[in-house]
């Protein structure tokens with residue numbers, strides 16, 4: 001069994017990475033033209049209750065966070081303490097990276113069965129069409145790949161990445177403490193929660209302006225294989241979350257706010273009480289959209305299983321213990337059925353795991 005994050009995809013290489021230079025395309029190629037974007041939302045005649053915006057200084061913050069985790073699995077946060085200039089510097093560093101010529105970016109290409117480097121979305125093999133996006137993943141130190149991008153001046157990029165990871169780690173731990181608190185559990189009950197996440201990943205996403213955005217998909221529907229993800233969507237609309245009974249809802253960018261997604265591992269940890277949110281990114285005709293996702297998980301040697309405080313005779317554990325990298329492997333193999341693949345007992349309704357989203361059209 002692999003416990004190192006970098007080994008997660010060793011058996012699941014992406015063999016056919018089609019590296020088109022999207023920035024130079026005047027038309028949408030057939031390879032990127034999606035037949036159905038499942039846009040049939042949305043709110044009918046009633047006004048939906050929108051993705052919550054939570055002020056982290058609110059005296060009621062724990063209750064608000066718990067409610068958002070239960071009902072949506074996604075929320076936005078303000079007063080999060082991450083300096084604005086660091087958020088801006090991170091976006092500028094990404095902009096510089098994605099503005100490099102494609103041949104240069106390919107110098108730092110992710111190995112077919114690796115996790116770090118430049119490449120297409122890891123979920124691409126599950127879809128018949130390609131996505132209108134490019135990505136750069138950092139697990140561990142960014143130096144090796146950054147040196148290939150900028151042989152002489154990679155230090156600034158690496159410094160920004162390291163500083164960003166440091167700040168995000170602080171914030172992720174604060175959020176974990178609130179989330180656990182809202183479940184009636186303390187950080188002391190979950191010893192590993194106070195430790196540094198194993199090797200949290202940073203995912204830089206680039207969605208160039210698209211000549212035919214209604215038929216293109218930036219990042220197809222998926223849940224994150226994390227405990228939680230902190231997303232900076234840089235004032236450009238594109239992120240949508242799916243809510244049962246409502247459909248796809250845009251998570252509007254709010255200046256200075258960050259988006260928090262609940263991931264599959266938190267769904268497991270909470271024994272299904274908190275929902276991992278299905279989300280996707282759309283593209284637009286005029287703006288190049290950049291986003292930065294901080295993917296936070298448990299330390300690599302820790303097996304995640306439903307918290308014992310949340311289980312009893314009437315609420316048996318629904319999932320078997322699984323490490324982060326083992327779960328990433330399950331995701332690479334089963335994609336939207338990964339949760340079912342680690343499920344111990346069938347849901348009471350006899351259907352597939354509600355959080356597997358098998359019934360939602362993800363393509």
Ligand SMILES: O=C(O)CCC(=O)C(=O)O
Pocket residue numbers: 203205219224231233238239240279280281290291293
């Ligand atoms: O770009 C976005 O808004 C979403 C990115 C995302 O979902 C991811 O990186 O996992």
Ligand SMILES: [Fe+2]
Pocket residue numbers: 222223224229279
């Ligand atoms: Fe995501």
